[in-house]
Amino acid sequence: MSTQSVQVSHEFFPVATMRHAYLMCPPRFYDVNYVINPWMTGNLHATSSARALEQWRSLYHALRGIADVMLLEPQSGLPDMVFTANAGLEHNGIVILSSFRHIERQPEENFFRRWFSSRGYTIIELPREISFEGEGDALFSNDRSLLWAGYGMRTTKESHAFLSRSLNIEVVSLHLVDPRFYHLDTCFAPLADGYILYYPPAFGTASLARIEDYYPMAKRIPVSEEDACNFACNAINLDRTILLNNVSEKLRERLETAGFQMISLALDEFLKAGGAAKCLVMELNHPAIPMGKT
Numbered sequence: 001m002s003t004q005s006v007q008v009s010h011e012f013f014p015v016a017t018m019r020h021a022y023l024m025c026p027p028r029f030y031d032v033n034y035v036i037n038p039w040m041t042g043n044l045h046a047t048s049s050a051r052a053l054e055q056w057r058s059l060y061h062a063l064r065g066i067a068d069v070m071l072l073e074p075q076s077g078l079p080d081m082v083f084t085a086n087a088g089l090e091h092n093g094i095v096i097l098s099s100f101r102h103i104e105r106q107p108e109e110n111f112f113r114r115w116f117s118s119r120g121y122t123i124i125e126l127p128r129e130i131s132f133e134g135e136g137d138a139l140f141s142n143d144r145s146l147l148w149a150g151y152g153m154r155t156t157k158e159s160h161a162f163l164s165r166s167l168n169i170e171v172v173s174l175h176l177v178d179p180r181f182y183h184l185d186t187c188f189a190p191l192a193d194g195y196i197l198y199y200p201p202a203f204g205t206a207s208l209a210r211i212e213d214y215y216p217m218a219k220r221i222p223v224s225e226e227d228a229c230n231f232a233c234n235a236i237n238l239d240r241t242i243l244l245n246n247v248s249e250k251l252r253e254r255l256e257t258a259g260f261q262m263i264s265l266a267l268d269e270f271l272k273a274g275g276a277a278k279c280l281v282m283e284l285n286h287p288a289i290p291m292g293k294t
């Protein structure tokens, strides 16, 4: 399969189904062209397109084994568009579109808007001055009863009240304090069966207390700094399967003991831009599916 041969269909509309779906964007124009997070420092134009494509494909194929994967056409000059977690946040057919903090990523918004609106999602937009970076900074608890939302680096705290009102859901704000973990999905991953995979030092004291108050000790899986820097928390979880970048044997054993099956993938080309497995996908709770199939 070449990225060119990946068919981007235009006839999809959102319908609630049992099958999980994700949105991905092939890395045809992926590179590090600017520096907007610490991982990008020193990596300007240091990516290999061939390796990035190979790594992206391995994630795409692994995910296709367990879920539907929708594709978005990449755009030249928008190298970070591959990180579709930042397209927005979808809930019950409503998409809160991202309002990027950095000017470098703002042109992506048009393409994301077009994709969601042409598939019938209801789109809600924030004012330009309120930043919100989609699922990168907003993750549902496993039972979807509350939304954990990060702030401090990219997303502004004011966006959280807006999310709560628009989606009619309780939002818990989490203060991110380590610039290496600038999006919530780089240090926090709610997992099936009420587990939480997280890197405690990435959070302010009150936020960490809030997390540890919600998740009982037996359900907490804290990761080491080394695993956190390998983006262990940037994990995609579907039922008992977890897809993530290569992590330590110790963490692998811990997750297996908790009943998870892991699919570890080399995603180091994407670490150069500050992303890994979870950043490369956006979850579609009400997936777009071909009309006529329901």
Ligand code: ARG
Pocket (backbone or CB within 6 Å): 036, 037, 040, 080, 083, 085, 086, 105, 135, 136, 137, 183, 185, 186, 273, 274, 275, 276, 278, 279
């Ligand atoms: N270079 C991108 C940025 O700094 C990486 C985005 C990673 N995405 C994520 N959901 N954590 O915006």
